[in-house]
Amino acid sequence: MALKRKLNFIDLELEKIRKNNLYRTLRYGKATKADIIIDGKKLLNLCSNDYLGLPITKIQINQLQSSSRLVSGNDKSYEKLENILAKHKSQQKSLIYPTGYMANLGTISSMANKGDLILSDELNHASIIESCKLSNAKVMIYKHNDMKDLKKKIKSKAKNKFIISEGVFSMDGDYSLLDEITEISEKNNAITIIDDAHGDFVVGKDGKGTPSHFNVAKKIDVYISSLSKGLGSFGGYVASQNNVIDLCINKAKSFIYTSALPSFLVEHALKRIETNREKQKKRLEKNTLQLSKGLKKIGYEINSKTQIIPILIGDEKRSLDFGKFLFKNGIYAQPIRYPTVPKNQARLRISVTAWLTKTDIDYTLDIFEKGFKRF
Template sequence: MKQKLRFAHLVLQGAKKDNIYRQLRNSKVSGPYITVGTKRMINFCSNDYLGLSVKKNVTSQMQSSSRLVSGNDVSFDTLEKTLARHKSQQRSLVFPTGYMANLGAISAMVGKNDVVLSDELNHASIIEACRLSGARIAIYKHNDVDDLEKKIKANKAKRKFVITEGIFSMDGDFADLKQITEQTEKSGAILILDDAHGDFTVGTDGRGSAHLQGVGKKIDAYISSLSKGLGSFGGYVASEESIVDLCINKARSFIYTSALPSFLVEMSLQRFHQNRSARQKKLASNVARLSSGLKKIGYDIKSTTHIIPIIIGSEKKALEFGKYVYDNGVFAQPIRYPTVAKNSARLRVSVTAWLSDSHIDDALYTFEKAGKKFDIL
């Protein structure tokens, strides 16, 4: 090992000692199952919430250029008009990933003389985007609208942005969008909603968290993912014409990267037009079955969505808990610091429409045994 690179070894040693070391494992997903090596398990770690990721024939040519150069296939226009209508917005813009959509759109909209009020549990991509913008950042307590109001009043910047997730990716709870939109309307703050986990899965026609709470028209800019509820790939922003045009001109993660391959754009269109209502109902049924089952066993479950955290606490115990359920046929990954706060490690259980009642019942049996073994129950 080169001496000057020894720092990496020391960092990894520290991660192992603190039980936050991560490793890649080869796996293959097929419907409700995941196979790691030769071990087949029920998959509770998928973001394909509606179970739409069915292979389609690939006939389109790959793009190899930025959309502003020569990579703007006509399929983008069709998808973007569809997504704009989906969110009742004037226009939308597709990015290669949801992470890149947050980085590009937020840093394009927000400037160094602005202030960003960001929920303390917002996703890492939002945090990085806010830092890139150069704006002053004020963190408000998670879903605490009173704290948000205080921080809005305390900041005198000419432009104020409020940024929140619709469904929070690690706790699985909804943002209180009714009260948040009251604050942004009263103060004139611009509201950006990252609805990656709510889009296509909740609300009428899967229109997302804001529509579910009756405030869809009060969101100034939506940022979302095509790889979760839609089971495809990519991300997008939807807003009024000027905001999307600003992103085209200023979002570096859009300008300086190759276009998303057009076959993935066409895949998103195909999946958007599939009958998603039956799968939404199945997803809701599965969420209710697993959530009520976990509560009956004795777990303290507060989430009402398809993201259900089982809080363990200690990183070490979370790893042991995760290995136990893994060994017993349930795949649910331990989530540890720095993704969540220290000593709030958890199993992040993702519910999908792929799962049958028997899959859920088998998992509940395993979770009950694990809870008793590790003194969680």
């Protein structure tokens, strides 16, 4: 009984979350191409990060790693994939982590130390925020894509300066102003780190990412990215010059003290990266344009120029009601609420994929038009 009383505060916290319409529950579903089946109901999936929808490849499972790569879990396939990823980013070397989140944690906390200054965009992903906290460096948040604020805050006598930003912002779907960021970085002798999880393999020449889209690829010092978004596989990686990767191998706790990514997943990523992605890339661009134009025509305010299209609702409860309406009508698009986004900035986050057909898009627009009139 004493233990139960001790934990009563948890119930109060949960009640507060429910009262603010921020309570979350897990939904179990099986995704297949453009659809997802939840509780036996087939829905059009607008929550997938498998943007390019590359062909599904069956891989023979030969080995499941159960050890750190520094112990006995370093399969030869890692070397091949890391060489390809380094070349993909025009860098000397790359390093694979089990997830993109762990790639940020390990890389940023290994590079930045006490006495250094990190300048981080206010809309950066949670993994970047946590990584900055772990680094022991001084962290200053600059207003989203506000270059005046960045210029003001970078004036410092810190030992090392880091500018960290996403390439494509995961909740707003807009681009980081990398042409201006790299210019500011050069003038202030800062190190530029870009998390390009949502731009990698999707935008830029040959899918090389957001810096390629802005023609500043050579000005980025450290690339951090994901294998589970545009590539539709699993894992994360960092690409940079040799000494940065060596530092991560020797210092990054999220690399050293965890089991290696299973080799069959490395092989799966290899199959995906060797796939001709250009056709799917063009199809994704076409689908994104059609859906964006259609939503604007209905009356929605759409500012995104990428495959991530947020529809700002504002009120948390209204966003939940809109989500339920979509679900009832065969569309799966999750409401995104605080703390993922600021309070009263709840939204429906649409992820466009190459899986979608013209029929899918027409149906989506029809339902969103009904939702616009209703909500």
